[in-house]
Amino acid sequence: MAEPRALATRVLVAVLAILLLGGVLVAGSTWWNGRKAAQQAYDRILLGAATHIAESIRIQDGKPLVNLPVSAFELLAQAPDDRVYYAVHGPDGAFVTGLDTQARIAPGSNRRDGFFDAALNGEAARFVKVDRRFAERDFSGTIEVIVGQTTRARTAMTRNLVLDALVPMAVAGATLLLIAWVVVRRALRPLEAVTEDLARRDPxxxxxxxxxxxxxxxxxxxxxxxxxxxxxxxxxxxxxxxxxxxxxxxxxxxxxxxxxxxxxxxxxxxxxxxxxxxxxxxxxxxxxxxxxxxxxxxxxxxxxxxAPRVPVDLRDVALDILERDDHAVLAPGMRLKLEIGDQPVLVRADAFSLGEAARNLLGNALKHGRSPVFIGAERRGQDAILWVRDSGSGPDPSVTARLGERFNRTAGSGETNAGIGLSIVKAVATAFGGTVALSRDAQGFQIALVLPAAEDLS
CATH class of the missing domain: 1.10.287 (Helix Hairpins)
Structure with missing residues (x-):
């Protein structure tokens, strides 16, 4: 199984992929714009040369006469590596002058604004056609001037423009990749520090x-x-x-x-x-x-x-304790009564833990309290309360002061008392965000598990 790549490597690979994708898009855009710029520049040269030739045409003795201007060839000479073609034809298509190196080159279906593409001696070339109309006594008609050149200079210009843009971009990309590596390493340094801290720790x-x-x-x-x-x-x-x-x-x-x-x-x-x-x-x-x-x-x-916290009705917890009838075994002479209302007393907790707390509350009352013993559940404002009350005066204040401590026993507790019951109740109350409340009144001593109430979801 291949070893997983480090996070820094993954980030750098993602950054490199973004840079490469951006480079491809920029290169494509640069090539398109460079090709368009080269096309426009050399099309102007062709159009200028053809215009100069057309303007140099005169009619003499009823025939067109062309005095080729030097300026036209000076324009075409700006692409010294390209082959040049020019031709002048009369109204009937008769050849007047030009480089008659092959069959007549005429515009095809790809002509646009006088420009068209065709082959020149088997090589790709660009042409322009300019017409000049004459209406004289001894001559009337349109003379056609076609000037063309191969596309070597255009291709070279496009290539140079692309390279001029891509080389700085490649250098900038490498610089950005280096900066990204430094930034990623610095960003991951806290993670390395945490890793070292965990590695040095005692188990x-x-x-x-x-x-x-x-x-x-x-x-x-x-x-x-x-x-x-x-x-x-x-x-x-x-x-x-x-x-x-x-x-x-x-x-x-x-x-x-x-x-x-x-x-x-x-x-x-x-x-x-x-x-x-x-x-x-x-x-x-x-x-x-x-x-x-x-x-x-x-x-x-x-x-x-x-354990997951689920809605629990404290009335069901109290009723389940009563129906188990464990009090008949623990304290046969004690009377146990249930006091619950009609409205749900819902909390979000673990039903098993609440049951354990309730059994310990009841067991404590049965062992140390006086008959009758009451168990009930009620809601007071935002509190849901599960309580147990006996008819006695309750334990000594020194015992209640240490409520919830493990093995909290008195000298009169006897051997059967482990002193853990109320610590279980306190642990349940703490786990579910509640408290254990004690109270004394004329009816006796009450101990209650007070928990945050939950809304009725029915």
Missing amino acids: YDLTAIPTERLPREFQVMLGAMNRFMARLEGQVDAMRTLISDTAHQLRTPVAAIRIQAESAATEPDADVRSHALDRLLVRTRSLGTLLDQLLSRALVVHRSDS
Whole structure:
């Protein structure tokens, strides 16, 4: 497979093609104009010579007499390399004088304004015909004068005019090509600098490439690249966070499970062994919850950057949470109620991520709040709100002050609480341009996911 050409080479080839095309057009125009100028110049010479000869004709004894003027041949001598022809014929076509070197040359169908083209001894030539009328006592009629010459001087003049125009143009074209090469190299220098910067970078360095003092086209390209690297850095950070959190959080419960399993296996007392197995079951469930939330948070962070944003009705999210009936397993004694209106509450987001946020909001209320618990969705102005409210007073202010931090737990949270739920809610809110709002009133404690509302597309 052929190696792709460099950008500078492509630009220079395009410039060269433009110059060549322009050169061809200018050369054609120059040739046409030069040929026309040569034709007009030598046609005037022919017409002047023929006119002088016609004016020198006199009638003597009833016959035309031609005294060839020197001026006519001086005009024709301006094309020394051309062969010359002239002939004078009377009214009846009789030959009066001239260079009778071949059969009579007469105008054909290509005659125009007295000029016509014909062959002179097998060579291309140009002729002109001038008539002079006589009406005298002993002579009456028209005398015809034809003067011609070959076209060597015309061709040479056309060639010289074209060369005189093309040689400077070729030099100018070469100069322009050189200037274009210099300009292209200078224009591509920022791209080379960016390439060198990327080549020197550490593989984990995803910081933005500076775009100051760069051409606007490069700023657009580098802006897109910087946005891509920012997204990639977010994904890498999420992966690092998942690995770090998993390693940090699994160490203690795994060690505790191993110790309790060993104790239960070696304990001879049945009651003590039963109690150890119960503790082992609690630890195992806690570990499962922790793993579920760690994976859920990683998946939410990943989808927030990669999943397409589509219109989602927050009422459907709340209704889906209620219909799953997970609350009956998580908190059998808690009552759950749904409050949604008739109007759509639309946002542009990822339905899966919103569902994860809603489940964590509800789970947090079921574990730490008081019955009954309400879940609902509504629109307030430009905000679309998905909220969960319980009838309690809410967590301690020291906990709410650290809202959204991973592993935000209190001393009374218990082993089954991983402390990641609200961090998932905050990650979803941040990903879709929203916030997490807390409020307390006489009805209880409410936590809400507030997102920018989308217009109804139906």
